[in-house]
Amino acid sequence: MSLTPASASDIAINVEGLSKSFGGREVVHDLSMQVKRGSIYGFLGPNGSGKTTTIRMLCGLLTPDAGEGTCLGYDIRRDADKIKRQVGYMTQRFSLYQDLSVRENLEFVARLYGLRDARGAARDMIQRIGLNGREEQLAGELSGGWKQRLALGACTLPNPQLLLLDEPTAGVDPKARRDFWNEIHALAAEGLTVLVSTHYMDEAERCHEIAYIAYGHLLAHGTVDEVIAKSALSTYTVSGDDLNGLAAELTGKPGIDMVAPFGTSLHVSGRDKSALEATIAPYRNTRGWRWEDSEPSLEDVFIDLMNRSKDNFQ
């Protein structure tokens, strides 16, 4: 990696071969990724897949065992201090001071980053995140949604160039989630790069690009459409009565890799389209089921990736 800050103008994160082990267990394996400046990059994967570890390596909180790369053009191994100055990191667990008020927390961050007018900056941010009227409330007494807004406010306060958000919307209601994502899009529109990890498929679909990581391995990346296309998964959507019975009958048959109920329909997927079609042929015109050749959903793709990676890595 010899990218200088100037030549890296269009790439915010560029890492290669990152690996990290804890107590002999490899949590992240040979991970390479590139994130374009100004984009929203979704980081998906099951619990314990290495998302948090990767994010921590990017902002200098963990030292990679192997691999190298740059974050905003700065070397992630050597320039952790410079990276910290320009990166806002929102931790998975609320990590501001519970016994400080909203205003005091923001003023603390503003002072730490050396903003010219810490009080003013905190006041403006309170307005911006809609916490006016709650300035003097202790952070620990805020509800989940407000805490999350405060945390986002705190990490955008020093005007960073890159936001690393670790499952920012876990446990937050749908309305607050939508507001949050609108804010993230607004920030990206200003030129901020956002790397956000999430479990929610609807959130993944709001990202410009996504990466799927499981058991420390990066399994797929690209735009949502690219990831779906690359999955080579064929999916049929079945509607009708007694879908539970059908699901039970199909599970485990040759060519059937995944059977998953979606509301009143059933998604039947397989990687080998001809085997899939051979297996479902007897069911296609019986008992009033309607079969429809459809696109796999992002969730189908991810569950399939996860099932496959389980076979490979466990």
Place this chain on the structure above:
Amino acid sequence: MSATEMTNQDRGASERPFGFWRRSYAMLVKEFIQLRRDRVSFAMIVMIPVMQLLLFGYAINTTPRHLPTAVLIQEDSDLARSVLKALENTRYFRFTREVHSVAEFDDLLQSGKVLFGVEIPRGFERAVRRGDRPALLVAADATDPVAAGSALGALGAVVQTALAHDLHIGDPPQLPFEIRAHARYNPAAESRLNIVPGLVGTILTMTMLIFTALSVTREIERGTMESLLSMPIKPVEVMFGKIIPYVIVGFIQASLIVSIGVLLFGVPILGSVVLLAVLTTLFITTNLSIGYTFSTIVQNQLQAMQMSMMFFLPSILLSGFMFPFAGMPVWAQYLGEVLPLTHYIRIVRAIMLKGAAPSNLQYDTIALIALMLVAMTIAVTRFRRTLD
């Protein structure tokens, strides 16, 4: 508010001067607010000194021996040597210095290098032979009455017996000279005069250690360390931010104890109050640094408490607070020398009870500074900058 209203002037938060002080200050303000919110800790700041001071009414009594003693010999005679031999045979005294002027004699006592001074006046032997019963002056540093008391109490009878044997004069009804014991600095041998200044140091050691010993582990256990480490703050800045608020807290505590000591227990402050304040602040900072060092070493708050206790107990027992320092075996004295409380107890007793000047306290002051710097260095190198 829409996102686009965000100002771009600070984009990338460029480095401004005085970053060190600004970040330390940010940390300090945060710690102060947290301290104010923590009602229990806040109550402890006032309750601990008041309660301890009122509880420790009594001193622990011991009979220390081989106490360092200076002799001022103004006459070199057989009788003088016999008397000194007899004194040494009581096993209370150990002659460590021989001086030749009263000024030197007084200085040794005042700086605490010796606990006793024996003065053999000029013309002593001749006066004895003439039957004038001359005075043999035994001056004791009675700031620690436990150390001085039993030795002084035993003087008369023991010396008489030893001397009678030595001089082959049988068992005279009366000593041929007078032993004039002079309990300096604390003539009434009142324990509270000794206990109260010692308590200033003991209480400060306990509260200061615990305040900072918990500080880093608390951030780790509450999960706030992850945020803090992701921000551009350096270990030294975190340390200063966490120590300085408690220097002020410790200062308030010390003032409280000293005030109660003076008003309620009638302990004097013979020396300079400013000197006392300055050196007390140094002692407070030294303890805070040690507590902070513990907190960078341990894994959780329980361990931090255990480590503080492990340090606190020897501080009480080996510093000269409870038992006379000079009465301890040499190895224990060496151990005592690395405890800040040992040095502070000498300082605080010397200033309050003896009216000592800065020049008398050089050694202990330097020792405190050295201990503080060692602790701070360990803390800064031990502070983990990553979550690895």
